[in-house]
Amino acid sequence: MAKRSTVLKVDKLSKSYGDRPIISNFSLEVAEGEAVALTGRNGAGKSTLLRCIIGADRPTEGTVEVLGTKVNESNPEIRRNVATVIDDLDFFPDLSVVEHLDLLARAHGLDDPDELVDEVLEEVQLVPQSGQFPGTLSSGQRRRLALATALVRPRKLLVLDEPEQRLDVEGVAWLGKRLAVEKQAGLAILMASHEPTLVEALGARIVRVGE
Numbered sequence: 001m002a003k004r005s006t007v008l009k010v011d012k013l014s015k016s017y018g019d020r021p022i023i024s025n026f027s028l029e030v031a032e033g034e035a036v037a038l039t040g041r042n043g044a045g046k047s048t049l050l051r052c053i054i055g056a057d058r059p060t061e062g063t064v065e066v067l068g069t070k071v072n073e074s075n076p077e078i079r080r081n082v083a084t085v086i087d088d089l090d091f092f093p094d095l096s097v098v099e100h101l102d103l104l105a106r107a108h109g110l111d112d113p114d115e116l117v118d119e120v121l122e123e124v125q126l127v128p129q130s131g132q133f134p135g136t137l138s139s140g141q142r143r144r145l146a147l148a149t150a151l152v153r154p155r156k157l158l159v160l161d162e163p164e165q166r167l168d169v170e171g172v173a174w175l176g177k178r179l180a181v182e183k184q185a186g187l188a189i190l191m192a193s194h195e196p197t198l199v200e201a202l203g204a205r206i207v208r209v210g211e
Helices: 046-054 076-081 097-107 113-123 139-151 169-184 196-202
Strands: 006-017 020-031 035-039 061-066 082-085 157-161 188-192 205-208
Touching (some): 020 061, 046 157, 046 188, 076 082, 082 139, 097 113, 097 139, 113 139, 169 188
Parallel strands (some): 035 188, 035 205, 157 188
Antiparallel strands (some): 006 020
């Protein structure tokens, strides 16, 4: 079997706030077609680690590379290769659900964005809400919309922070199947999760943070 290419490489990453260390000397590699689940107690630093990996926070020490390019959140190449669902997104208040997804798809220059947006809306079960503003959605529907924003953009690496949050049992089952399809297609996936059924469905390699 051919060796899979490394998509994400984290080398000796540390993050401190003042004199308080949050992450110390963390290293990780994630290959194409591989899923890694970060687990650990609340407060172990999983979210901080993910924010450093995508460039939203700057690590105190260490490096992060995606496909050999040092991560910088403003780098067009990184933005083209990395899709994220980290924090609750701040949606534009005057854009509807479908307008948000259409804007993202067109901004990334995808072929036939209309068809892609329609497919994703169907998949995340937001077709009836497509004309609504995000502020009118339930918390579970907003989570589905956040996940949809990652599915309408190009990606070689998908980074998710507890994507199961506010999804019902059916939603978690759908997410596990969807991520498994992405993994099979060669996507590298890194996520923090407290949901064992999701981790198991994805066949993810488990990495404990904070030990």
